[in-house]
Amino acid sequence: MPNDSTPLSAATAVSIARQPIFNADRSLWGYELFCVGDGVTTKFESAAVEVAASAYMALQQILTQGQKILLNFDEMEIIDNMAYALPPERAVVQVDEQLYLRPTIAQILTRLNADGYLIAVCGFSGKRQFDALYRLADIIGVPVVGREKADVSELLTSIQGVNARLLARRVDNAAQFDMCREVGVTLFEGAFFKQPDTITIHKMTSNKAARLQLLKRIEARDPDIDDLAETIQADAAVSFRLLTYLNSAAFGLSQKIKSIQHAIRLLGWPKLKNWMRVVLINDMSESDSAADLLQLSAQRGKFLERVAIDHDFWGFDPESLHLLGLFSLLDTMLGTPMSEIVTFLPIENKLKGALTREPDNEYQPLLRLAQYVEEARWEDARGMMQQLNLNPEKVIAAFNAAVDWADQLMTVDGS
Incomplete structure (x- = not known):
């Protein structure tokens, strides 16, 4: 990893x-x-x-x-x-x-x-x-x-x-x-x-299977917007471009984006569909070299989301934590410092602080926990779970569910 x-x-x-x-x-x-x-x-x-x-x-x-x-x-x-x-x-x-x-x-x-x-x-x-x-x-x-x-x-x-x-x-x-x-x-x-x-060094690409699946869904006669939002937010490449698109001066948004669902509501489905057609068709010709990183980012986003849901006493927003995990590898994908990347993202400042690894940021321990579990650093993971007062069984279950979910997303017929 x-x-x-x-x-x-x-x-x-x-x-x-x-x-x-x-x-x-x-x-x-x-x-x-x-x-x-x-x-x-x-x-x-x-x-x-x-x-x-x-x-x-x-x-x-x-x-x-x-x-x-x-x-x-x-x-x-x-x-x-x-x-x-x-x-x-x-x-x-x-x-x-x-x-x-x-x-x-x-x-x-x-x-x-x-x-x-x-x-x-x-x-x-x-x-x-x-x-x-x-x-x-x-x-x-x-x-x-x-x-x-x-x-x-x-x-x-x-x-x-x-x-x-x-x-x-x-x-x-x-x-x-x-x-x-x-x-x-x-x-x-x-x-x-x-x-x-x-x-550009480290050009970020998208997984073709996810592209095909998403293109099929947006062309449906009566698409399920909530289902589409879940698919979009599982893909760091598309999500990143969507939020930078919304962050342009043309939109003049007065509020910060909390989730992909929030972004879709602000933009509106007709405009989003036209924009995504262009993005997805362009991505069809891209390399699959970044597939592993894309899958890991999707998995991490779902893991943090599930941890937040299962431990709601922390008061963290599960959708915001999903974005955090999803974007946490963008610096590696793009070959660009995270401090530069977050300037393009219309997300809350505490999410930006977590992505740029501000030492006192409240989300930092959760990001470290995700990395410890991914790398099978169980002693460090147990220490972090104890520090955060998290249930180890629920954390492991959240991780296993996130792995299965990300695996399904990266197959052509994973639905």
């Missing part, structure tokens, strides 16, 4: 820019990746490997399409074998040719290549001392900025006979593209094709 008390790493706080690379027929070959932070391009080598190793789904959108990913590695990252955090069938390990002269680098690059990784060279000079690297390389970056065709052709004579593909960067117009193609370049990158765009 995810440990939602673990702070986000630096890698989850950055955005990944991708510069497309094209073949000579202008078909997409892959992307070069680099890091963007605060509007300034920053060193990306370590971030790329950390993202690939610990948050693989950040690159899944690219990888599932079959394209390559090219990124730069420095000396220590090569020596530490950090390239192995990336999938060999997709990754291109790029190094500056000067790096090849460092001890052990040639041997490591040769091993990486034998293990299926493509090797790319940047900073190409054509000097004879790098002939072995040029023969090893699968891709060689050719400097073409400010050069005439004759200059580029002369430079390339130094690597005649190698099997590497040539990559031209900063190809800004059709004339440069034609010139590079005529001298033997087969890979192209630059503004002539497309400016870099940005992808």
Whole structure:
């Protein structure tokens, strides 16, 4: 189970820019990746490997399409074998040719290549001392900025006979593209094709089975609104977007949202149905990578709701506790600090305080209890139940019921 008390790493706080690379027929070959932070391009080598190793789904959108990913590695990252955090069938390990002269680098690059990784060279000079690297390389970056065709052709004579593909960067117009193609370049990158765009790390997705089930219900001739509300609030992705939608200035709500049922009453069924059609149809094309987190968040929401119902002497609102559990993993799903996420949610301040883990928040012990039970930390769970004066049998029963409920929701015909 995810440990939602673990702070986000630096890698989850950055955005990944991708510069497309094209073949000579202008078909997409892959992307070069680099890091963007605060509007300034920053060193990306370590971030790329950390993202690939610990948050693989950040690159899944690219990888599932079959394209390559090219990124730069420095000396220590090569020596530490950090390239192995990336999938060999997709990754291109790029190094500056000067790096090849460092001890052990040639041997490591040769091993990486034998293990299926493509090797790319940047900073190409054509000097004879790098002939072995040029023969090893699968891709060689050719400097073409400010050069005439004759200059580029002369430079390339130094690597005649190698099997590497040539990559031209900063190809800004059709004339440069034609010139590079005529001298033997087969890979192209630059503004002539497309400016870099940005992808989001940890994009939150929704479970397809739940999408299909929910879409079916909203299209019913006479839908059960209470039943729909229960289904919606079991899904963190849809619930989060619904509340941020209601939080927009266009609605100008004067009151805080306490539950999904409350949100539906404020918005009205006709408007909600039109909005949800767009959301659900869009989600059909999304990945199922976040299915486990979505199921856990649904389970946690139902667990806290049942605990509140079974121990009503606390005076907690069961529906509010359901929202608390449902949203408690959003920082992990979105790769965004919870302090930023709650600014989009029109929920009560004490719920926001619980989500951001304010130390004296009255809901914090219940969130810790949920985590203890999920992780089978029974000694900690028993201590927390004693502290909250909760009945252990009822808590375990609530947990088992929540697990069964969430399992049913994540099946196509779970009704």
